[in-house]
Amino acid sequence: MKLVKEAQVSEDxxxxxxxxxxxxxxxxxxxxxxxxxxFNEVRALAQAGxxxxxxxxxxxxxxxxxxxxxxxxxxxxxLDFPIPEAGELDEAExxxxxxxxxxxxxxxxxxxFVYTRDPKSGNVRKVSFGAKSGxxxxxxxxxxxxxxxxxxxxxxxxxxxxxxxxxxxxxxLPRYAKALGLSQTGARWW
Amino acid sequence: xxxxxxxxxxxxxxxxxxxxxxxxxPMEFVWHRDREDRFIHVxxxxxxxxxxxxxxxxxxxxxxxxxxxxxxxxxxxxGTGSLELLVEKFSLNV
Numbered sequence: 001m002k003l004v005k006e007a008q009v010s011e012d013x014x015x016x017x018x019x020x021x022x023x024x025x026x027x028x029x030x031x032x033x034x035x036x037x038x039f040n041e042v043r044a045l046a047q048a049g050x051x052x053x054x055x056x057x058x059x060x061x062x063x064x065x066x067x068x069x070x071x072x073x074x075x076x077x078x079l080d081f082p083i084p085e086a087g088e089l090d091e092a093e094x095x096x097x098x099x100x101x102x103x104x105x106x107x108x109x110x111x112x113f114v115y116t117r118d119p120k121s122g123n124v125r126k127v128s129f130g131a132k133s134g135x136x137x138x139x140x141x142x143x144x145x146x147x148x149x150x151x152x153x154x155x156x157x158x159x160x161x162x163x164x165x166x167x168x169x170x171x172x173l174p175r176y177a178k179a180l181g182l183s184q185t186g187a188r189w190w
Numbered sequence: 191x192x193x194x195x196x197x198x199x200x201x202x203x204x205x206x207x208x209x210x211x212x213x214x215x216p217m218e219f220v221w222h223r224d225r226e227d228r229f230i231h232v233x234x235x236x237x238x239x240x241x242x243x244x245x246x247x248x249x250x251x252x253x254x255x256x257x258x259x260x261x262x263x264x265x266x267x268x269g270t271g272s273l274e275l276l277v278e279k280f281s282l283n284v
Contacts, residue, residue, distance in 0.1 A: 011246070012246065027241070028244065029243055029263055029265075030221075032244055034244040
């Protein structure tokens with residue numbers, strides 16, 4: 001990210017600019033209030049033509065509504081933010097030993113869901129995607145270059161533009177990898 | 191049981207010395223919460239950073255003290271040298 005016009009920015013955004021961090025490398029915890037505020041601040045600057053973004057960040061800002069809230073079944077939800085079904089991680093004590101709780105593990109659940117706005121109706125929909133590894137066809141294989149290539153080709157990722165379809169989100173999962181604490185690939189598609 | 195990305199030595203009741211290796215995969219240092227308050231005293235900083243939820247990261251320097259309230263998300267960001275912390279846990283269940 002780079003400012004191309006003079007603009008007043010928050011201390012948080014200034015930190016990202018100083019550290020040369022992309023929006024996809026948001027330093028705040030994915031799902032925290034500052035995490036979403038960063039997207040909203042950058043979106044406002046981008047719409048004013050005041051900030052230069054890389055391709056992935058343009059996707060977050062112009063293609064998604066991440067940072068925005070919508071109503072789903074009577075509750076406010078964050079839009080276009082994939083959530084692992086594995087849950088959160090805590091450090092805890094079990095029988096005198098430290099244990100990690102609910103850390104997504106290899107072989108564990110690889111399912112995600114996302115709330116997104118249906119452009120036809122304007123309503124928010126919940127989209128589930130991914131599969132359990134060990135037999136699931138969409139198991140997360142971010143480190144496997146050949147698997148990513150085959151997936152992108154098989155699912156025609158470049159032409160998937162319907163955010164209400166599971167395939168849209170499965171194709172774009174690598175872009176969320178860092179934010180979600182998954183392995184890094186450097187890939188835009190699978 | 192799961193391996194943690196640090197070596198731990200118990201040095202007293204509720205008191206531990208934890209050593210972190212800078213060559214550990216940074217992805218190991220995930221955001222997490224603890225089930226008790228913790229008092230951290232930095233023995234060696236090694237260029238590591240600490241970050242509370244909704245705050246910017248700050249560098250841990252030798253002799254720094256950090257309090258981590260129970261239930262507050264936090265994480266470590268690896269530096270270039272070893273990080274050594276004295277950790278005191280304030281839990282009746284420890």
